[in-house]
Amino acid sequence: xxxxxxxxxxDVGNKIPIYKLKTTDEVMKxxxxxxxxxxxxxxxxxWDYTGPKETVATFIxxxxxxxxxxxxxxxxxxxxxxxxxxxxxxSIDGMDLSKKLLDLIPQGYYQNLDQVDLNKPIxxxxxxxxxxxxxxxxxxxxxxxxxxxxxxxxxxxxxxICFTINEGIYEEYGFDKKIEELKKNKSWDVxxxxxxxxxxxxxxxxxxxxxxxxx
Ligand SMILES: C[S@@+](CC[C@H](N)C(=O)[O-])C[C@H]1O[C@@H](n2cnc3c(N)ncnc32)[C@H](O)[C@@H]1O
Numbered sequence: 001x002x003x004x005x006x007x008x009x010x011d012v013g014n015k016i017p018i019y020k021l022k023t024t025d026e027v028m029k030x031x032x033x034x035x036x037x038x039x040x041x042x043x044x045x046x047w048d049y050t051g052p053k054e055t056v057a058t059f060i061x062x063x064x065x066x067x068x069x070x071x072x073x074x075x076x077x078x079x080x081x082x083x084x085x086x087x088x089x090x091s092i093d094g095m096d097l098s099k100k101l102l103d104l105i106p107q108g109y110y111q112n113l114d115q116v117d118l119n120k121p122i123x124x125x126x127x128x129x130x131x132x133x134x135x136x137x138x139x140x141x142x143x144x145x146x147x148x149x150x151x152x153x154x155x156x157x158x159x160x161i162c163f164t165i166n167e168g169i170y171e172e173y174g175f176d177k178k179i180e181e182l183k184k185n186k187s188w189d190v191x192x193x194x195x196x197x198x199x200x201x202x203x204x205x206x207x208x209x210x211x212x213x214x215x
Contacts, residue, residue, distance in 0.1 A: 022141050047199050075096050157214070164206040
């Protein structure tokens with residue numbers, strides 16, 4: 001019985017090399033190099049990475065106004081912005097740690113692009129955005145749960161925060177507790193929370209959460 005339970009546990013941390021990175025500097029260096037010759041985008045196609053599509057598909061059920069001001073936090077090469085644009089959202093800003101990935105984003109998808117470490121306080125005024133998307137960025141060694149406090153701070157009342165959390169770090173990094181804390185202190189109301197496919201080809205799934213900011 002115990003053996004069966006043990007065997008049922010997925011060792012997600014061993015599935016993909018980035019999951020071994022520990023420091024922000026290591027993460028930045030890895031992504032800077034991953035972008036060369038569009039290798040990141042090609043890998044995402046080869047791995048059938050469905051995070052951006054699944055997250056945007058959930059988002060569009062709630063975000064009916066296409067003029068809202070959206071932040072794509074941890075935008076990488078812009079896969080979420082490209083997906084949002086297919087659904088005619090017009091006003092998207094992007095932030096990411098890797099300047100090299102930001103430089104790869106094609107013209108016409110984002111209004112402002114900034115190099116930002118999301119583990120630090122975000123230099124944006126309170127109540128700025130109508131929606132925040134954060135896809136693939138809450139994962140091993142990347143951005144920690146306290147960023148969600150910052151997301152709430154820079155979001156307007158009734159705005160939407162839609163994000164994935166790699167299943168391998170959900171409890172280990174305390175995302176379960178942070179989501180509950182924000183519910184309990186009436187910062188947000190969770191509207192959707194389910195296990196998404198994410199990178200099913202590598203047997204890695206993610207929790208997909210959509211919350212409405214209360215304020
Ligand atoms: C798996 S990629 C996801 C990128 C994009 N959202 C997508 O779905 O393709 C994770 C992204 O998080 C960014 N990242 C990692 N640590 C970060 C940090 N501390 N602050 C901001 N971005 C970070 C990486 O540079 C990378 O672009």
